[in-house]
Amino acid sequence: MTDLKEAEIKYTIGEYLQYGENQLKWWYERLNCGNAFKEFGGDKYRIKLCREGTSDFIVVSPRGVFFIEVKTEKGKQSDAQIEFQAKVEAQHPGSRASYHIVRSLEEVEGLLE
Numbered sequence: 001m002t003d004l005k006e007a008e009i010k011y012t013i014g015e016y017l018q019y020g021e022n023q024l025k026w027w028y029e030r031l032n033c034g035n036a037f038k039e040f041g042g043d044k045y046r047i048k049l050c051r052e053g054t055s056d057f058i059v060v061s062p063r064g065v066f067f068i069e070v071k072t073e074k075g076k077q078s079d080a081q082i083e084f085q086a087k088v089e090a091q092h093p094g095s096r097a098s099y100h101i102v103r104s105l106e107e108v109e110g111l112l113e
Helices: 006-022 081-088 106-112
Strands: 025-029 035-040 045-046 059-061 065-072 098-102
Touching: 006 025, 006 059, 006 065, 006 106, 065 081, 065 106, 081 098, 098 106
Parallel strands: 065 098
Antiparallel strands: 025 059, 035 045, 059 065
16 A cells, blocks of 8 residues: 555546546546535625535446545544444445445445446
8 A cells, every 4th residue: 555645545536437437437426525615796605515424435337336435544434424334334235335445546446347
């Protein structure tokens, strides 16, 4: 494993997912939590993004639906992320939706290819 920062791993995975989406292999979305602010006509508006703990990516492919959380080699989930994982895993046992913690692009390739 390398000493990449989490943001660098996410960027690399995002580039890979975009490439696969361009080839019509799957659809993906980068999920961001928290709030964003947008200004319209001089007024600022708060835009609510995904809930705290939501995975970094969701990928829909012929192989299933993958909720992908990215961590560094030593990275750990927050309590909110652990709760989100439990909710995903409790929904429709046996379904083709699954939650994965990945620490490299190669792990994502293994899931999707």
